Amino acid sequence: MKAEIIAVGSELLTPDRVDTNSLFLTSELNKLGIEVTRKGVVRDSRADIRDAFSQALARADVIVATGGLGPTEDDLTREAVAELLGRKLELNPEVLRTIQERFRSIGRQMAETNVRQAMVPEGGQVLENKRGSAPGLWLESDGRVIILLPGPPKEMETMFARQVIERLGKRASDKRLIARELHATGIPESDLDERISPIYSKYADVQTTILAAPGEIQIHLRTWSDDARASEKLLDEIVERITIALGENLFSTKAESLEEVVANVLIQNKATISTAESCTGGLLAERLTRTPGSSAYFLGGVVSYSNELKSSWVDVPAEMIQAHGAVSAEVAVALADGIRRRTGGTLGVGITGVAGPSGGTPEKPVGLVHIALADGGAPREHGIRFPGDRERVRWQASQTALDMVRRYYLYASGKRGGAKG
């Protein structure tokens, strides 16, 4: 079965807004075995909406539209679709009562314009809106299904989950989408692709998408399947081969974020961690505490922006800063060692660098960051020059720091080759 998604709304044709409802809808439709073959955005014009639906009806089995169901004159989806299908709009007294009731319950009077929301095209079934005033509609025409949903994401998602999935499930085919999501870091995209393209290119029925972001590459595998068990086995086989090809650069085969993986590693090893950051300004601490239950492993962190605080909070000797500069391998190690000693944890991480855009020098250019990991023994330290703007430099520095923690336990447990720990 094929579906198309239409987002209605002139505001979605401005540079400020992107239609993200279609991502939720695609995911849900895929779960029902329905493929999304096209999507589009049309402005609040009756002719444009009618035209878009007319063309979609000629191609797809299911059309899901969002937006344009509100009470104002700009909301034209209902009228345009009724006109296209040649159906009269009739006032549904029950819907009107529900809307009036809703307004009464929040202590307001229903505006006259809201009456429009109670207009239902002949033969249409009303989808109740538990979170807003605009009801949705389910229409059928020549074996095709048209589903009209409100634009606000929460209203749309609740309506879809409670009132659309079951109805649509009865019509959907047995095809299912089987998918995997793998995450890697510490390897350029071209190198990664060179290693894994000989693998995924052999599986013509599996769609492989590689998404590269600063400090992280995601590999998405998707296949439409009549036989879920066989497809699960097939994808597991590809995942296994990619796992071998990428080695320690692969950090998740289950779509986890790097901070989630690090959180699990710390919990498994009954380890605690603390951070002393300069240029990342607290980003590493913030990421380490994103995961629920982070108090099990995260003790605390300092953002020692000034040199004075580097000394008074984490005992970095003022002479060391004088001799090597605040951005140096020495200071990074002293930050990591100092915070570890001050908090009494298993590991300490220190970060110091030039996030930019100003503050760079020929010896210490913008983007240069020193990151150190201390465990009480010989410290590990990396000095890396990251490309990009301030935000990107800071993000990549935090990503590298998290990855150093992950690899520390990889080597320590000797799970994969080359034990260094």
Add this chain to the structure above:
Amino acid sequence: MKAEIIAVGSELLTPDRVDTNSLFLTSELNKLGIEVTRKGVVRDSRADIRDAFSQALARADVIVATGGLGPTEDDLTREAVAELLGRKLELNPEVLRTIQERFRSIGRQMAETNVRQAMVPEGGQVLENKRGSAPGLWLESDGRVIILLPGPPKEMETMFARQVIERLGKRASDKRLIARELHATGIPESDLDERISPIYSKYADVQTTILAAPGEIQIHLRTWSDDARASEKLLDEIVERITIALGENLFSTKAESLEEVVANVLIQNKATISTAESCTGGLLAERLTRTPGSSAYFLGGVVSYSNELKSSWVDVPAEMIQAHGAVSAEVAVALADGIRRRTGGTLGVGITGVAGPSGGTPEKPVGLVHIALADGGAPREHGIRFPGDRERVRWQASQTALDMVRRYYLYASGKRGGAKG
């Protein structure tokens, strides 16, 4: 002039990816006085691409497409458009040389498949790709312009900026888009709309979009203008009226983020700030240091997750934590006071709360956060229960803390009514 944007690529029809190229293109086209009236995503199918272009050609003056220009069999935009226009594809030796040269310069041999990228439809003009191998194309047909651009954002953006804007500018009308972006906080969306809808609804030619996110509401005003001076004046008038209507809830009329506004306020007041965070885990420090030059006002911060560190780092008395609990107004104030004294800055901010999802009690439910601001005098403190998940609670807490700093100086300088400071 009307434009439509077509994004080509099956990966853009998965739940993982959203086409964001169209946001850049819309912004650039708008600057040239060209309105975007529709956009869509089609999969890598020759028939689908041809169909999408054919329908767009019937409606728009300009069609801008991204993607499908690569060297693989899935890249079909070139072929589909040539077929639709009834034009032969011819090998362009110059383009071929450029591609070969590009590969040579990075020490690789050009693969045979890349020859496809040197195929140019009759009458087409090649747009050089300075950042990748796929050249773009400029085609004209019956007075309409078709622009084919590569999918990777950097390649697309560079090509558009260097080779499309000027050519397109010669054809564009004198209409210009005039826009304003206002940001507000501390007011529910419905209240904000009630206050400003009597204003914006009077200006039929100005498109008003209200975008609400946790802890922040954006108001976008846009108008298409033949007379830029008159329109600028008109929008300034609306901005002034909205400014009066929203009072201190409005924090920017220039699209600034709250952290940028706070950074400017601190710099103007020659003030310094430091932070002691618990549940936000460093997010406030991270936001205060996002702005370049933040070392001018940010001294440092601690993330004192454990109760011990709350005492040893910022002198919160252990008995106070015992008596009132770590999540309490008393501890928030002690954190703010303590960090201010420890760093010797103008202001100290303390945050403690239950970010969730677990750890809540009937008296201290998930979402409850205490935020305090200390200046050496009587401290300000707010206890608020934020809705939403962990990420959203943490974000809103940081937003409220930043807003407390902003309002502190608003009252202090007596700029707007009710001086509390």
